Amino acid sequence: MDGPSTAPLPLTRASVQQAHRAIATLVHRTPLLSSTSLSHDAGYTLLFKAENCNKSGSFKIRGATYSVACLTDHERRRGVVTQSSGNHAAALALVARDLDIPAHIVSPRTAPAAKLAAVRAYGGNLTLCDPSIESREAALADVQRRTGACYVPPSDAVNTMLGQGTVFLEVEEQAREGGWGKLGAIIAPVGGAGLLGGIAVAARGTGVRVFGAEPAGADDCVRGLAEGRRITDFKPETIADGLLTPVGEHNWPVVQQDVEKVMTVTDEEILDAQRLLWQRLKTVVEPSGAVAFALARSAKFRELRVEGPVCVVLSGGNVDLDVPPPWVKA
């Protein structure tokens, strides 16, 4: 598929810093929240990076903004295209709208209605396809052929990783400004691992421990690390609809090299964490956005004996608010 023609930056902390300079005025510097009661319950200081409050409702705006910023003017004018069932689709549609260029989005018919509605609200041209990988790729190729639009992948690309990694630089600054001092660790959820990979690159040399949290029903990363190979043939089954994809090819070596450990949480733990975040932190996160916190509350995470504050990334907050929250029994 046609990627951007400009050479991607190398994967270093400095290249994440360069990405941050490029996008800092275009995305929100989301709040770093704290909670006395949740910290007390966990047994250490918890900080929450509220990427659910970023533009388009997730951290995906960072990678999408940076990827599009790296296109040439000529490429940009042809528009952008992606395949995504959710937050990346909405983020790319919003970036394109603000630049007044077309965004073509290929999504499976089974994608959450609230996320498809956001794509339409941002003016994205939506093409619905069957939920199989073949159907998705065929639809994507067809749109590219017709429009000449440039492909902006959801997570599996160097520029995407660099954009997502800017989360870490902000957390570092905000922890210092807030008087929290040096972080002990940061936990990010794992789907394609663009966010986790970017954070791991940005954290190199800082001494901050980097952990991934994965739904037990989509544990390709945990199993892949154990087996020493990237796993792509699995059927995910989890409430965390943003974390269904396998770890991307570009992101895999970073996860292997720079992430201390990836651990799983069950759907029940995810739901408990999501409810607690709504109730105590008063912040609306989607199931995927609660996965890192679910791990932070677990006994197995406590055994790692992190020293210093633990930051969990609340990655997204796009839920269908016209139905009861998932923990409410019908």
Added chain:
Amino acid sequence: MDGPSTAPLPLTRASVQQAHRAIATLVHRTPLLSSTSLSHDAGYTLLFKAENCNKSGSFKIRGATYSVACLTDHERRRGVVTQSSGNHAAALALVARDLDIPAHIVSPRTAPAAKLAAVRAYGGNLTLCDPSIESREAALADVQRRTGACYVPPSDAVNTMLGQGTVFLEVEEQAREGGWGKLGAIIAPVGGAGLLGGIAVAARGTGVRVFGAEPAGADDCVRGLAEGRRITDFKPETIADGLLTPVGEHNWPVVQQDVEKVMTVTDEEILDAQRLLWQRLKTVVEPSGAVAFALARSAKFRELRVEGPVCVVLSGGNVDLDVPPPWVKA
């Protein structure tokens, strides 16, 4: 009833500043949020003071903390007592717990279950009574007689107003720090008017226009201002369960003198505003917490032609998350 023995400060901006110094390390400096899309829809820059994220889930922690700070050691040791159906009760119970003194709370049986649960979780001694004013006052007098605890009123007291007014000082600072510049106006919801009154006192001499927003089903303040008298004999009927009380006696002259205008919003407008805050700002507010925003979005507010950013106070976020949100049809 037995009030605090220390003489309350005068009602000036300086006395709010003094209250702020007394409580700043004891309550959260809640985030000042912004939203490009909500500002765009409103037609002016909107800022949101997220008091729903304060300790105990509402701004009430400010007045409760300051009121208790103004007690003598001797008074404090005897414990505190209040009557409240909601957020003030939880706030006072939390303040008392942190000081390791008893808190006695008189609440009507009909109070929201989630709010009563919070009082219990903070270790408050709960006395349930019938929902009539007589029953409440009898229960309160009885508890005072038995315990000698000091009465800390929910809104109708000078120290309460001074504590709540600290919201304004923070908003001023945060708007400056965030590069938003000088505020054009601030809107607060009106129940007993401790919050609105405190803000109006703090805003004196600043040139910031102060507005109140009241549920149409509990419009004693709007009608009272029109008739030139405080109205106390009315039957409130609104979804905004935190705004049912009449404007307090101490707060009334401040509202008359220092508030530019108080306007009503319907329950339907409140629900729309509440849903939008959850969806776009990803922040959980209760109906009362959405009332100021409901007014900010209205055509009648736009007619006031405010110049500069408009801050709305999201006053509380305590909702029962185990039932569907109120806008979801069963």
